[in-house]
Amino acid sequence: MKIDSANPADLSAQIAAAIRDAIVEGRLIVDERLPSEAELSEQFAVSRPTVREALKRLAAQSLIRTQRGATGGAFVNRISFEEAYAQQITTSTLLLSMNAVSFETACEARFCLERACAALSAQRRTADHLATMRAEIHRQGQPGLTDEAFCASDVALHRALVDGAGNPVLSYQLAGAVEAMQPLMNMITFTARDRARIVELHTAITDALEAVDADAVTNALAALELETQALAQSVFMARSNKSERAAPAS
Amino acid sequence: MKIDSANPADLSAQIAAAIRDAIVEGRLIVDERLPSEAELSEQFAVSRPTVREALKRLAAQSLIRTQRGATGGAFVNRISFEEAYAQQITTSTLLLSMNAVSFETACEARFCLERACAALSAQRRTADHLATMRAEIHRQGQPGLTDEAFCASDVALHRALVDGAGNPVLSYQLAGAVEAMQPLMNMITFTARDRARIVELHTAITDALEAVDADAVTNALAALELETQALAQSVFMARSNKSERAAPAS
DNA sequence: TGTCAAATTAATGTCAGACAATTAAACTGC
DNA sequence: GCAGTTTAATTGTCTGACATTAATTTGACA
Structure with a gap:
């Protein structure tokens, strides 16, 4: 050397x-x-x-x-999972924000990876994981919760789902995918109206996980992805309309 | 600041x-x-x-x-996907080698993530992706190929499969999972006898991908995971027997 | 007047030597 | 034998300088 x-x-x-x-x-x-x-x-x-x-x-x-x-x-240094998490999240976040990755692409990747964990998590999740998810769902139902706090709770719930698979390598890989999405997700969670629907889907996911029904978890996650994509599209649409009204000449 | x-x-x-x-x-x-x-x-x-x-x-x-x-x-700096790949691979490789992650755990995570890409890849893969995979399969069948070259070809094939999903974020996330496994995989690919079986499974995956049959791809990947896990177990078993014979007193 | 080459300049890259801060180990006195 | 002190080794930081690089300006010449 x-x-x-x-x-x-x-x-x-x-x-x-x-x-x-x-x-x-x-x-x-x-x-x-x-x-x-x-x-x-x-x-x-x-x-x-x-x-x-x-x-x-x-x-x-x-x-x-x-x-x-x-x-x-x-x-x-023996690199710890925590350090590796942090590095991956920083890199992933910058990669998404700097390279004009579309929300659609990032969202697809994230749910694609998360669904991959669903089957394992349905088999192995402990009562602790379920309890964490229930607690986050409860928090998400509280009125007056800020958008940032709602989003952080959302991440915590999905984190618990992934951790339920009991595979630290999987948790590490997913950390980047889930947490790096947070800034992008923040943009589309500003209406309290949509929170009810998201809480509903989160509950469906947790119920399926509790019932050890992998297919149901997968389906619920797919529904959540659909909901998220539709929501994002409507937000972007509204935004583009607004900018057109603001500058109709261009 | x-x-x-x-x-x-x-x-x-x-x-x-x-x-x-x-x-x-x-x-x-x-x-x-x-x-x-x-x-x-x-x-x-x-x-x-x-x-x-x-x-x-x-x-x-x-x-x-x-x-x-x-x-x-x-x-x-606008961090490029290539730079992000390289960083993630370095981090993932060290994480696996330094933290006594079992082969089983790493292998499970890797195939779990890869299967997640299978459905998307079956829909979107281009002729180029298929051609790359066929070429790698052909290379893997050549006698006299070194273990390192076989392993590199293996990675290239799986890379093409993942890239077939047409989602750069997914490709980035999978890069760490697939490439970081290479050093671990190297340990179990030293018998030419097993290559035939692996080539067979690779062919099955590619055929299914060509036939746009997502389920078949998933099944073939599952079979490959099973084969890999079994192979690894037999290698570790043989190794532990050998060390016992070498030091029977301990 | 136009063009090309040389000088200027501003910035990073490197070097040398020094001092401060910290920590473990050796030492000393009781 | 033990507690307190000293010592030594190492990183962290500072100062000042020079080398290298590359864009810009200047100037000479056609």
Whole structure:
């Protein structure tokens, strides 16, 4: 891993890539301590600030953690599911918001993945998962709930559904799909009138899950997707009409 | 975003978080130029190296890109699907390898997600997708193919299946699930004898996809999962027997 | 006057050396 | 033997400088 090309361009990126490869390929194992910054700067024949920039790049990806003090240094980090969740949510959110992904496309992907969990969750969900979902449904029925709180509750319910499958890898993968949608969903949940219908569908999903009826869960999720897509379409339609009235000449 | 607490701990992380929040919340938009390093160091009242470390953290997450020269600087980056793929694959791979995720769990998650794409792909796959899959199947039948090449071909085939759904968000989500499994799959593909069975199942999947038969695709994928799980179990069993023979006393 | 080349400039990339802060281990006194 | 102190190693930060890059401006020449 001590290889470094002679061209003096983006040294810190090169060093970061070299160390990252060493970690990914298993040449550096979890909790192993990297050489100190001074030693690394010697090995790579660069200055300490350059090494530090490389280490910060790795720290940003949770590949290493640093510790100060006598026995401190940089250690290969065991990336936790929580850290991985957070990274995936950030990336997914930006990907959706920056690339003009249509609501339709994002929504389709999200429900497609969520339906995939339905069968497993129907088999394995515990009473805890059901209780969480019931509690969120109750909260969603409260009048005076802000749109943000309603949306957060919505995410929590779906999270419980996915977690019910009892597969942490699945939960991780779905985290991005469900949570990254939240900003997009926020746009279409501003009418209290529609909340009743959504609560109804959430109840249907939870009932089916409690009855260990995978097909019913799938159907209820499909209905929710249909409802969401229709709602979004009406919102976008109304918005476009409004902008046409505001600027009829164009 | 110019807020910065007075405690002098992890200044670069704080600054990175402040800028990241500004980007995620849309206060900084795509292709907008950030202040120069000198200006940022003034605003945050820290030195330039500290600002640089913060910027490197963001660059590692593809949130910004930097450009040298007179009109250079740091720009908010429109994260591409390719960059997002790469990040997700790295994170997923490390998550699996570092957290003692069982093959069974990872395999279940992967096929669960892939089956979710089957119905969409059956409807939308183009002739190109089918051709790619046929080509990979043909390659997989070649004798003398290395295990690594077989595995890469396997990933390419499943990639084509997922891309057939015509939903880039879905393709992105699945990239992590499929590609991160590759190192784990490598462990169980070392006998040429099993390749024939896998090619057979791949052919069944492709045939079903060509026939626009979503149920058949789902069933074939389920069969492939069963085969894979059984194969993995036999490999692990053989391995544990071997180690027992090697150290019978323990 | 128009065009191409050279100087200017502004920005990032890198370096060197220094000091501050933190933490574990070694040491010392009782 | 134990508690408190010192020491050493390491990261975190700062200052100042120079190198490199690329767009812009300037200037010379046809």
